Amino acid sequence: MPTQESNDDRIALLQGTLDLLILKTLALGSCHGQGVARLIQRNSDEVFFVDHGSLYLALQRLEDKKWISAKWGLSENNRKARFYSLTPSGRKQLVEKAGEWQRLSRAMELILKGGMGPTGEEA
């Protein structure tokens, strides 16, 4: 398999987070796959690198779940592209998943900021 050269600033996406990122991105308005990839990369200060193959499969998965819908259209520079937009049930999912994620990250933060452990005297 072709290898992707490693880039220390980039972080491989956690399993399951890609869905949330896609939903969030599409909440801003409908967009095609390439745009979604770019947006995720840019909005994360280039930290996240999205494997494009996985992205398209994730889009398909979300579409199958009816959280997003898709139709072919033309891009701003007149190229044919498949545009995705959030459905109402997708919006509901976004709220739910975002809440979940926030709880998770708060918990992570609490632990990580709490020092080495209950007896972290060296700090």
Add this chain to the structure above:
Amino acid sequence: MFRRKRSAQDFAEEIKAHLELEADELKDEGLSHEEARWKARRNFGNVRLAQERFYLKDRWALFDKMYRDLCFALRSLRQSPGFTITAILTLALGMGANTAVFSVMNAVLLRSLPVDHPERLVFLGTSNPPRGTGTIDTHLTFSYSVYQSLSSQNRALSPVIAYVPLSSSKVAVRSGAQPPEEAEGEMVSGAFFSGLGVNVPLGRGFSQQDETVHAPLAVLSYNYWTRRFARDPNVLGKTLFVNAIPMTIIGVSAEGFEGVEGGRSTDFWIPLQNRPELNAWGNPPDNGKIYTTDPTWWCLRIIARLAPGVSREQALPQLQPTFQNAAFVGLGMKMEDEKPPVLSFADAKNFFGSESAYAKPLHILMAMVCLVLLIALTNVVMLLMARNATRQREFSLRLALGAGRGALLRLLLMESFLLVAAGGLLAWAFAVAATRILGQWAQIESSLAPDRTVLLVTLGALALAGILFALAPMRIALAGKAELALKTSAATSNADAGKSRTGRIIVTLQLAMCVVLLVGGSLLIRTMRNLENTPLGMKVDGLVVFGVSPTIPSVPEGRVFYANLINRLSVLPGVESVTVVEGRLGSWWSNNSSMLVDHRLPDVVIGGSRTVRWNIAGPDFFSTLGVPVLSGRDFADSDTAASPFVGIINEEFAKRFLPNINPLGHTFGPDNGIATMTIVGVVKDHKFRSIDEAPIPMAWFMYAQIPVIGAMNVEMRVHGDPLAILPAARKVVQQLDPNLPLIKPITQRAQFDTTISQQILFARLAGCFGFLAALLVATGLYGTLSYRVSMRTAEIGVRMAVGARRGQVVWMILRDSLLLTGIGVAIGVPLAMLVGHALAASLYGVKPLDAASYALAVLGVTVVAMAASAVPAGRAASVDPLTALRTE
């Protein structure tokens, strides 16, 4: 909302759109058109993989993949039919031979008796019977009184079961209006069925009461019921005449049970009887005594079940005193210096004990077929490696195109699965057919067919083979890496495959194994030749023999019967002479005992044996058999109960007991002194019990002069086909007694051959496996060497282009093979010597270090190796150098 499923093409379209959008954007960022396109593509990653994942998204992925792999594997195997057929046949032969021998071994040595808890059953054995007794088997048979006293205790063994055949061959049986026929019957204890735990689904088994009153009842075996009564459920209550004694059929035993001893298949059982017509082993009463009344005749086999909670170690000491007392019942006091017999137990779990005559040959055969299988497997592996080495570029290409290692492995697994499945099916069919033929050759009447155990073992072996076949080429496939696809020269990419060290080691080992198998095979085949060509000391051609077991009310009437029979048979057209004999020649049967010579036990050298084999014969016995009478005369019609008692001895008897004197006129007789025979003839030593026996002292009595008469064998010398006389003979016999079948009619030659049938079968099989192995090695070598040579075509081209001569090239290749052969022989010969040593007991007239066999084996492998390399070498050398160099 109804939506059609999105097509893979639509997905591909989307990815294409993505790449274009990305390229546009990158161009906006200042990259050139080409650069932008390239970078977009690079950023995306593996496009095909994404498409494949999309394709697989909703499918039952595994099944789909397997189906596609299957189709692909079939296609690729079909592309190289030569390889496919060779691989499948090799595997089928190796595996089939293994399965066949293993199923015989399983049936004979491993399969349990179809009884309840077979591990709690023991066969009783004894160290030696007391002095003054006669036995059927020195260590395995017991007297009726021993049986009775052992069965009257029940602390250690419960129940104790005796059984004894009604005849040393078969007995006469008749039922309804059917003509009389021969069948194998046994007398058994009342506890036989219940104690062994054998079901009697139709009717009932015997009870203790049946044994006590010697009830005239019979239980049929399932096979006999099928064969003779067409599974008629109304058979119960019918009468079965056994030696003309009516028995009422009361049951049919469970399918698969044919008695407790392997090799025999009992047709029916009756309770232990106490009438002279149904004596044990079909013997005539001895002085009016039969097995129940003669404590000196140890003729019963005993099998017993350990009492609940008692181990063998506990049971033996408890039984020893009982046994040792019972052993001397009716024999008078034990002599001072006589060691009492010691009781022992042997496993009764299997049909044959591990010490049975079949065990050793079977183990050796099993080892041989394992070697054959090993050779077959390595052959297939080498074929696969060779085939897949040439496919290395195909694999590289696949890897380069994005196939994962997993996908490659799946493909190889599928190919190997197909090979193994086809080979395995063929092997199974081969094994089923082979065991059927084997059973006939070996005259084993119980079933040898492969059963579930064999199936499981075979499947296991096939699964291992399948994995091996997939993994071995995988190494080569992966060794290529993706970059290899870019290299253009197959010659360079395959350079090391041609000289691979693994390949050389495998070839060498195969050669070594081939030496071992060829030596083993030829030792055994020479043994077979020796056995077949052993002079019998008589003219067997034209002799036919059959048994008759008439009901004999009194000894004089018996004599009249046989005299009558001989007279009537000898007037049949084509008959030269007719005589009778008690113990059939070439049937392993013999009477053995000490004899008085000139009224006293003869002196023998210390450790020498006084044993004399004796037999009862009719008039003109030796002239009918074609045994030369060295001095004196043959038995004659004039020797009667009223004339002086005469006997005939053989050379060995004279040499051993009457050395350096003219034996004629001296006397011999049984050691109880009841009769004395004057020696009137000395005959040349000849084979008696079997073909491979050494000469032993023998003595003959004239049937008309001794007070015992029972079943006899009739020997007829006829002109033309000996068997053609049988219908006429049968008519004569049945005119005398309609109840009498001809028992085991057979030519005397065939009768003798039965005594070496096992060795011959063993030798034939071993020879077959030896040559099968040689054949496999030859094909394997040919394949491997020609592959190795073909890999060097470019090299050969270069050599020839710079001036090498044809002969030099051929020699270069041959030298390499000769070296391998040399090493193979050097490893193989010592191994073969070990094998020869293990075979020693099975050899006859050949030494384990028989030089000719070794020379033949070494010559054989050398020829095979040379032939296998000369052909491809010659082909390579005749290639035009330019073509060779152009070989891509």
